[in-house]
Each structure stands twice: as C-alpha cells, then as structure tokens.
Amino acid sequence: MNRTRSAMLAAALSVVLVAIGLVLAPAAHAGPTHYVTVSDGTQIAINIRMPDDFIEGRSYPTIFEMSGYDGGSSDGDTPFDVGGEGSRGLTKIFNEEYVTIHASVRGTGCSSGEFDLFSWRSALDGREVIEWITTQPWSDGSVGLYGHSYGGITGFMIAATQPKGLEAASLSGLIDDLYRGIVYPGGVSNYGFPLLWTGGIRNVYDIGGGSYDGIVENQDQQCARNTASHSRTILNDPIVQGLSDTDNTWYQVRSLINYAERIQVPIHIAGAHQDEQTGPRGPYHLFEAVRDVPKRLLMSNGDHGTQTSDPFQADRKAWMDHWLRGVNGGFGRSRPQAAESEQPTSVRVFFEMGRDAQDDYGPNGTKDATTFPLEDTDWTNVYLREGNALSYDAPAGAETGDQYFSGSPRQSWSYQAGPTAGSQVSTAEGPDEVEYRSQPFVQNTALAGPITATLFSSSTAVDTEFFVQLIDEAPDGSRSYLQRGMLKASHREYMPTLSDKLDDGTIYRPHRPHTNPTNITPNEVYEYLIEVFPVSHVLREGHRLVVKIHTPPAVDSYYAYVPKRPIGINTIYHDSDRPSRLMLPIVPLNGVQLGPERDCGSQDSVRCIPG
Structure with a gap:
C-alpha cells in the first residue's frame, strides 16, 4: 500500500512537471544523456561529459560520481538556481583530461525504481554502471570514484562492491556509523541536521535538481516515466528508523564502517573538524579501517564545504592523476607492483585553515605523517x-x-x-x-x-x-x-x-x-x-x-x-x-x-x- 501511494504521488508530480515543461524551452545540457539498465531491470540515469578537447577515437579515463541529488540530470546549477554551484563542479576540476559522469541513485531523479537510503542495492547499481563505462569506445578501461557528502557516502559503498575497472577513489564528507556518528552521538538524540536533510534538503535536490531538470528543462519522457515509477518502503524510511533511541540492523547495514575492509583500491579521504552536516568523526575512523591499500588522509579545521575547497581539491586531483593517468604525485605504487607490506599511507594536517591578512585562503601550516593517529603523537x-x-x-x-x-x-x-x-x-x-x-x-x-x-x-x-x-x-x-x-x-x-x-x-x-x-x-x-x-x-x-x-x-x-x-x-x-x-x-x-x-x-x- 505504501509503495502504491508513493508511486501515485510521483506520477502526479511528473504530470505537473511535464505540463509546466510544455511551455519552457529545454536547456542545452540539463537532464540525463544516457540510461543504463542494470541487472534487475532498473534504469539508472547518467549524465556524460567528454573532455574539453575530446578527440573522436581516443580513449580516456573516467571520473564517476553517484548520488540522490541532481545526479544524472546534473548541469552545473543548483535546484531552481538557488545559490552555490551544482555537482557539475566536478567537470571544472577534471574535464581537461577525463570523461566525467554523474548518476542518479535508483528511485531518485530520472532513475527508476525504489529508493532506499544508502542501500547495498544502490551500491551494486554503481558497480554495474562502472563496468558499463569500461566497455564504451571512449573509455580506456580505468575509472575513478569521486564524491562528497551524499556522493562520497554512496561512492564508498560502491568501492566496497569491488567493481572491475575501478582504479582509485577520492571521497569526503563521510559518516562512518549512522547511529554513532551523527544521529545519536554518545547516545544523545540529534534531531537537527539528520531530520532536516532527510525530510527537506535531500528531497529538494532530488526533485528540484534531478526530476525537474530531466522532465521540465530537457522534456525527457523517459525521465517522466521513471519518476512515476518511484516507490519507497515505509519501514526503510530514515525518519521512521530514527525514532529508535538504540542501535539496530537498519543503521548498521547503511554504515560505511562495516564495509571498509572490502575496499581494494587506493583511497583518498578528507575530513573537516567543524563539519556541521556529516560530522567530524567519520573520515578518520574510516581511514583507519581501510587496510592493505594505498591511502591518504587530509584533516583540517573547517566546515562541510572545506573538503572541496582549493587546497583540498588540488590534492584530490593529484591523487586521481597518480592512479589513473600515471602522473607521479609521490603516492607510491599499488598491488601487484608493491607488496602488501609496502602499501603507502600518508596523512596531511592543515593547521589554521582560513584567510590571511591579504584575504588569501589556505592553511597557516602543514604537517605530514604516515598514519592516523599520527605516529609521533x-x-x-x-x-x-x-x-x-x-x-x-x-x-x-x-x-x-x-x-x-x-x-x-x-x-x-x-x-x-x-x-x-x-x-x-x-x-x-x-x-x-x-x-x-x-x-x-x-x-x-x-x-x-x-x-x-x-x-x-x-x-x-x-x-x-x-x-x-x-x-x-x-x-x-x-x-x-x-x-x-x-x-x-x-x-x-x-x-x-x-x-x-x-x-x-x-x-x-x-x-x-x-x-x-x-x-x-x-x-x-x-x-x-x-x-x-x-x-x-x-x-x-x-x-x-x-x-x-x-x-x-x-x-x-x-x-x-x-x-x-x-x-x-x-x-x-x-x-x-x-x-x-x-x-x-x-x-x-x-x-x-x-x-x-x-x-x-x-x-x-x-x-x-x-x-
């Protein structure tokens, strides 16, 4: 019954959006460019951008991000052009040398299916999309996962599925344990950001950035049909589960810490101590839990957005270039070239990140180490x-x-x-x-x-x-x-x-x-x-x-x-x-x-x- 009601509401919404879209001119790049049908028949909406100087017949590495925001409809703008910049900022970082691809999690945006927050099924979808990417004529067979916040959490779970062709990951804004890290830290009830995000922010970005761009801006009939198919199981709703004051299976199957040992590719993790959204606990705990692969950690004061600021992005880009393009960033070698005991790890600490007297942004001091906690503590x-x-x-x-x-x-x-x-x-x-x-x-x-x-x-x-x-x-x-x-x-x-x-x-x-x-x-x-x-x-x-x-x-x-x-x-x-x-x-x-x-x-x- 709950799935039927949800599907009816989605269908009604799609009809309204299509009706609005009939009087609007389509934007040049809004909406999905492709749909990938995964093994259970669900269609995953993706948005592909070729490198700036794309040459037909040449193959390129790919940077891939998947989330439940604008995702496969990503065009570089936020929903309804309200402030900030959309997730297509990824293109500005990587598009000189890479194909960049965004995808919508099932049950969001222009993807079809049932939405289930941070589910393993959604992670498997990401694996299937990555393996689809490696078969395309413009792909050189190597893929890097990139993501922040929703995209970072989804990306971590995708990496845990061990896709063929995945060579490296750079992820930030991570929650290690949904119960311990954000909803009930120390057993104390936090109904602030978790409730605001689940009940409001996520839906605005999903509908306003995902479905709206696909249906209204691009007048994509497949997007309209997929949006009408959206459903949810009420007992899997995070608001319902969040009412429980104690830990349970729902939290744990969606907590990254339980998948960390499955990561088998070089991984770059970033964290900020004043992160007002995903919190200050997750990145460091996850960095420790990932084992036997090259890994790097950036830690700094800052909020949720700091992890995508220029000092962080430069390091993250260098990490991807090292593992996907062979541009030596000094991060070592991966297996099988290096023995398991030689897997390089590194930590960079940014002290006093902020603006100086000349209004230049950056750290006021940097310390490098090899482990977390730091070995010279x-x-x-x-x-x-x-x-x-x-x-x-x-x-x-x-x-x-x-x-x-x-x-x-x-x-x-x-x-x-x-x-x-x-x-x-x-x-x-x-x-x-x-x-x-x-x-x-x-x-x-x-x-x-x-x-x-x-x-x-x-x-x-x-x-x-x-x-x-x-x-x-x-x-x-x-x-x-x-x-x-x-x-x-x-x-x-x-x-x-x-x-x-x-x-x-x-x-x-x-x-x-x-x-x-x-x-x-x-x-x-x-x-x-x-x-x-x-x-x-x-x-x-x-x-x-x-x-x-x-x-x-x-x-x-x-x-x-x-x-x-x-x-x-x-x-x-x-x-x-x-x-x-x-x-x-x-x-x-x-x-x-x-x-x-x-x-x-x-x-x-x-x-x-x-x-």
Whole structure:
C-alpha cells in the first residue's frame, strides 16, 4: 500500500512537471544523456561529459560520481538556481583530461525504481554502471570514484562492491556509523541536521535538481516515466528508523564502517573538524579501517564545504592523476607492483585553515605523517583540578568536587546565525556548567588526533548527559571553540575488544553497543569514558586550554539535541582515587612552518567569541 501511494504521488508530480515543461524551452545540457539498465531491470540515469578537447577515437579515463541529488540530470546549477554551484563542479576540476559522469541513485531523479537510503542495492547499481563505462569506445578501461557528502557516502559503498575497472577513489564528507556518528552521538538524540536533510534538503535536490531538470528543462519522457515509477518502503524510511533511541540492523547495514575492509583500491579521504552536516568523526575512523591499500588522509579545521575547497581539491586531483593517468604525485605504487607490506599511507594536517591578512585562503601550516593517529603523537593526560584548574599533574590527595545544574540547554549556537549570535547568554559562566583552565602555554603546542575525556561523576538523577567542550583562550580573552564530545549516562557501557586502542592498550575511541541503556543509581559515582571528536589545532604561546562540561545545548551548529534526560545536580570528582582527565594528542611541530597567529574568527569555521 505504501509503495502504491508513493508511486501515485510521483506520477502526479511528473504530470505537473511535464505540463509546466510544455511551455519552457529545454536547456542545452540539463537532464540525463544516457540510461543504463542494470541487472534487475532498473534504469539508472547518467549524465556524460567528454573532455574539453575530446578527440573522436581516443580513449580516456573516467571520473564517476553517484548520488540522490541532481545526479544524472546534473548541469552545473543548483535546484531552481538557488545559490552555490551544482555537482557539475566536478567537470571544472577534471574535464581537461577525463570523461566525467554523474548518476542518479535508483528511485531518485530520472532513475527508476525504489529508493532506499544508502542501500547495498544502490551500491551494486554503481558497480554495474562502472563496468558499463569500461566497455564504451571512449573509455580506456580505468575509472575513478569521486564524491562528497551524499556522493562520497554512496561512492564508498560502491568501492566496497569491488567493481572491475575501478582504479582509485577520492571521497569526503563521510559518516562512518549512522547511529554513532551523527544521529545519536554518545547516545544523545540529534534531531537537527539528520531530520532536516532527510525530510527537506535531500528531497529538494532530488526533485528540484534531478526530476525537474530531466522532465521540465530537457522534456525527457523517459525521465517522466521513471519518476512515476518511484516507490519507497515505509519501514526503510530514515525518519521512521530514527525514532529508535538504540542501535539496530537498519543503521548498521547503511554504515560505511562495516564495509571498509572490502575496499581494494587506493583511497583518498578528507575530513573537516567543524563539519556541521556529516560530522567530524567519520573520515578518520574510516581511514583507519581501510587496510592493505594505498591511502591518504587530509584533516583540517573547517566546515562541510572545506573538503572541496582549493587546497583540498588540488590534492584530490593529484591523487586521481597518480592512479589513473600515471602522473607521479609521490603516492607510491599499488598491488601487484608493491607488496602488501609496502602499501603507502600518508596523512596531511592543515593547521589554521582560513584567510590571511591579504584575504588569501589556505592553511597557516602543514604537517605530514604516515598514519592516523599520527605516529609521533605524545599522548598526554591533563587533569581536572581543584580551583577549576587544568594541570599536567595528577591529584595526589583529596580534593573537593565541583557541582553544576544539569538540564539547561543554554550553551547553544547556530551555524546559520553566526558565531557570536546570542553569545552574551550562551557563553557566560553560570551554575549550569563547570570550567577548567590551564596555565598559559610557554610555546606553541599542537593537537592532532582523537581525544578522550575520563570523568568521575555522580548525579542526583537516574540519567544524565555530558557535553565536553574544548576551547582555546587567547591572552585577550577571546575564545575559539575547537571540538566537543558527548555521552548519555545510560549508554555508558563500552566494549573494550571492539574499541580502538593504542599499542599499550589505552582506548582512544570507545565502541559502545547502544542496545541496552541502563539507568544510573542517584548519587553513586561512575567512571565515564567520553569520546571527543578529532581535532588539529595549534595552541599558541600565551594561550590557555579551557574545558567546559555541561548539558548538551539545544542547538549545536547544525545539530539539535533533544532532551531525553531528567534534570539534576551533577558532581565532577577529581581526587587521587577519582582522577578526572583528558587524554590529548600532542604532536611536535618540527618542520612545520607556521605563519603569524590569525585573528579571532579568521580560521575557517572555528567559532570565536571576542574577548
């Protein structure tokens, strides 16, 4: 019944769009150029662009992207020409030397079939399209997967199907685990961007960029018929599944982390620490999970769009040229030319990405490494201490704990409204938080990698939620908000055998089952291990590190945490028996050429409140 109703609505929409299209002149390049029929009869709409100087009879490598946005109708514009640039920006990057192809996921745009978000069936469609590409007369038989966000997530799953002809991938804006990485980080309900994207943004880009361009702009009757065939199974709808507070099979079969070991081609992954959409966790976790192939990681401050900015795109283009065109980018060799133990890995850290005094955009320093976490990391504990201090010295005896009121979502801020909107209220000290400050750093000190917070705490409530915020305080009092982590107390259980550990067994990324929440006993002290998402940042000489602990805010950038906990009074303990602390990934700056310190707010997407 649900599939029938969905198909009827799609048919009605297609009729309306066709009617509108009868009075509009078709655009030159809107809509699909081809349809590929896959093994179950579904038609996948694709849009093919030849290189700028295409020569008939010559063969070329191909860059392929697949998503549920404009996809196979991609013409370089956003839906209804509203702001920004469409995904055909891919053509501008690669079209001097490559054929570039976009495809629409089944059940979206001008492709036929049933839509199922991040499904394995859609990934298999991508594999079949890639194998179709390799048989075309203009193809040299080599294909590279490229994608960001929706296209990146889809591309990762396609790569996991191991298509014949796939030589390399460059992917960004990735979510490693739908439950842990974005919808319920630490078990805390995030109904912000996930709900906004699922219920609004995705549909606008699908209909406005995919179906509209095909039916209205191009007056493509096949697109109209395929759009009328669209269907969905209501129980597979992400909004329905998102109502579950615990992890389940629906999340896991759509989570990239469970497919990472299937990747068999060189892969380039990019991530940004303030990514307001797909989040700051996924790229680093996935980079670690992919094994025995050449791989490269770019990490930087920045938002969702930073990963497609010029400094990133230059590196991503070089990666594709290296593996598809044989242009040596210094990334090593792939099997069978290199033994498994010789598979090259590399990490590049961009510090202080942003604009300088001349308004030039780029990093203010770059550090290269071979692994993540970085191989030269000095894992350093800093302890919460009496007098709201943060110290390298562990407590040696008794200290009085610190109390705060839990339940206020006051510390909110909106990505859309800007970093200072409401800051007088949201950043002021109050009884609903505790804060700890270090002494000024005597030299530039860099953090690059994952962080954990170990808190010993009690609550007067049967459940509570922790939000741990890391802040850089400048000598003038201005504060840059670097990263955060969170945990719902009833989801505190973690599985050591599945958690990511250092060589000495120390856990730096706890894995939680999130299947059997258990309330706490009021006023009993528990030890909580909280994952704080990765960061790369230089604490400049004279700056202080500040740690705030409070309830998750109502609004956190593009996220919105729904309160599902009782109010209470929480106590943070920090004595010799209960040493609350953070483990920081301090890395040396040897060989890193840092530019002059940047002004408050000039680092890309790093929220800064002036002093």
